[in-house]
Amino acid sequence: MTDARRLAKSNQEQAVAAWIGHLNQLRLDTLLSGLARQGENLRDALSIIDQAVKKIDLEVVTTNRGGTKGMHGFIAEVAEVGIGNAQRRIAGAEPVYQWVNDNGPVDLLREGVAIQQKFVAAGGRLGLGAITEHLQRYPDYVKNGGRYQIPRDHFDVIRDLHAMTPETAATTLSRSGDGPSLSDWKRVQTFFGSGAVDIDSLEPSHLDYREAQRGAYEETLQSEKDSLKQTDEGRRRDLHDDSRPGLQEGIQATLLSAAVEGGTALVLAVVQKRRDGKKLRAFTADDWVDIAGAAGLGAAKGSVRGLTIYSLTNFTATSSAVASSIVTSAFGMAELANELRRGEIDELQFIENCELFCLDTAVSALSSLIGQTLIPVPVLGAVIGNTIGTVMYQAARTSLSAREMALIAGYARAQRELDESLSADYAQLIDELTASLSDYFEVLERAFSPDVLTAVQGSIELASTVGVKPEDLLDSRAKARRFFLD
Known part of the structure; x- marks a missing residue:
């Protein structure tokens, strides 16, 4: 290539x-950016709840607004705004709820839609009586797009009773005791049968009736903060899953x-x-x-x-x-x-x-x-x-x-020249070694000859060959006598 x-x-x-x-x-960038935004969403949502608690404390409870019987209504309005805006913020959306707070026909605004809250339990009418009274004062409220908001638990009961047939109501509802009664069913049917208000003009609040009471709203809003944190964790998991x-x-x-x-x-x-x-x-x-x-x-x-x-x-x-x-x-x-x-x-x-x-x-x-x-x-x-x-x-x-x-x-050329030189030196050394070994073996053969005189002479030559000094050689009778007898 x-x-x-x-x-x-x-x-x-x-x-x-x-x-x-x-x-x-x-x-990865999308994940990090999403996590950073979600961190801001959580901080803003929790701050919105804290502000709602503070507003209720200072502007409703401290001033005893509404008195003993009406305070929970104002608590519900402020809490609804706080919870609604916080839930939108935790999802990354902008707040849309606004507390009107002018004692007029509208309690809240949500993206321009007028909302009138009715947190009423008196008379056991689930707030329908309060809605009727409001309509009498403001007959065009619903026609102009206004909506009524009632406690979540009240709305669930009204929705079920509205959808219930007469046969089912007659066989399943009690005439007295706990739970919705046949009288409640008749009241709901009569209310919507007049045609003044449709079921779609009602909506549930984020709160049950009991959660908006004095002494209960702190726990309610704290539970909402815990819920927001759980929602935040879920959204973070979703971001991680999406980034995989x-x-x-x-x-x-x-x-x-x-x-x-x-x-x-x-x-x-x-x-x-x-x-x-x-x-x-x-x-x-x-x-x-x-x-x-x-x-x-x-x-x-x-x-x-x-x-x-x-x-x-x-x-x-x-x-x-x-x-x-x-x-x-x-x-x-x-x-x-x-x-x-x-x-x-x-x-x-x-x-x-x-x-x-x-x-x-x-x-x-x-x-x-x-x-x-x-x-x-x-x-x-x-x-x-x-x-x-x-x-x-x-x-x-x-x-x-x-x-x-x-x-x-x-390097290869130098190695070849060195090899040739070493080969010649090696051959010469081998020849010299062969000659030396030949002489050595001859001397060694004489040193171990069976003939005593030959062996003595051979031993003297062997000792001289291996480097023994001449004065130490036993090459005469006198030296041998001195070595063995003296």
């Missing part, structure tokens, strides 16, 4: 890796990588045949089969690359550039292993080529990482970094390789 083709292939691989890394970073790598995104990354690598392989195959001298119109069926085969192999490699990069970058602490280099190294080493099995290279060449291939891919990964850091533009920074780093590395490696080859050639 030429340097230009190798560079184009490397750029394509790192571009795919950078794009997958960009997708992963987008998910998914099958659909993995498939998209795989298909993208396959398409890009397959397309690159096709273009390079066509370019190679054009460089071989063939024009497009002269391409034969076999040429197109070769091109299609190269494109198909590229697409297969691309799909493996895309899936592997997506998996490594999302399930291990591996950058996209490094993940791509791992895949490229795996493909290259597999190809070299096939060459080794076919006998095209030996084991030493296999090891050396694997080292060089892994070094090439490592340089590509490092260059892409540096380029993406210095040029924080998705994909572009990685491609520029890879191009510059690879070109510089190839130039340096070519220069170093030429120098290394000259050094190796000189």
Whole structure:
């Protein structure tokens, strides 16, 4: 593969890796941004509840507004505004409830809709009597879009009784005792039967009747704060779940990588045949089969690359550039292993080529990482970094390789000359050693001769041969007598 083709292939691989890394970073950025916003939402929601408690304390309870019988109505209004706005804020929406507080026909406003609250339990009419009185004073209230809000527990009872048929009411409702009675059902049917108010003009409050009473609202609003915190935890879990790598995104990354690598392989195959001298119109069926085969192999490699990069970058602490280099190294080493099995290279060449291939891919990964850091533009920074780093590395490696080859050639020449010199010296030493050993064995043979005189003379020669001083040799009768008798 030429340097230009190798560079184009490397750029394509790192571009795919950078794009997958960009997708992963987008998910991470979205998660961090979402968590930051959710933190603000929680702080604002809790603050809204705290403000509602403070307002109730200072403007309702302390001033004894409404007196003993009417205070809970004002408590309900302020609490409704606080809870409604806090629940919207925890979900990231803007507050829409407003406390009118002018003792007029409207207690609350919600996105321009007028709301009149009726927290009334007197008379057992579930607040319907209070609504009737309000309509008598303001007959156009409902026609103008106004709504009535009653305690949540009262609304549940009214809704059930409104939907109940006469037969069901007669058989299931008691005439006295606990729970809704047949009289309650008749009262509800009569109220809505007049046509003045439709069931859709009523809505439940966030509070039950008992939760808006003096002495109970603190616990009610504290429970709401606990509920807001639970909602916050759920939304944070949802953000984490949404940020997790998914099958659909993995498939998209795989298909993208396959398409890009397959397309690159096709273009390079066509370019190679054009460089071989063939024009497009002269391409034969076999040429197109070769091109299609190269494109198909590229697409297969691309799909493996895309899936592997997506998996490594999302399930291990591996950058996209490094993940791509791992895949490229795996493909290259597999190809070299096939060459080794076919006998095209030996084991030493296999090891050396694997080292060089892994070094090439490592340089590509490092260059892409540096380029993406210095040029924080998705994909572009990685491609520029890879191009510059690879070109510089190839130039340096070519220069170093030429120098290394000259050094190796000189070293080999010196080794051959040294080998020739040492061989001659070795041969000479062997000859000298052979001659010395021959004389030594002759002396040794005489020293151990069965003939005593020959053995004595041989021992004297052996001692002299191994370096015994002449004055210490027992080479006369006088020396022998002195040595053994004196």
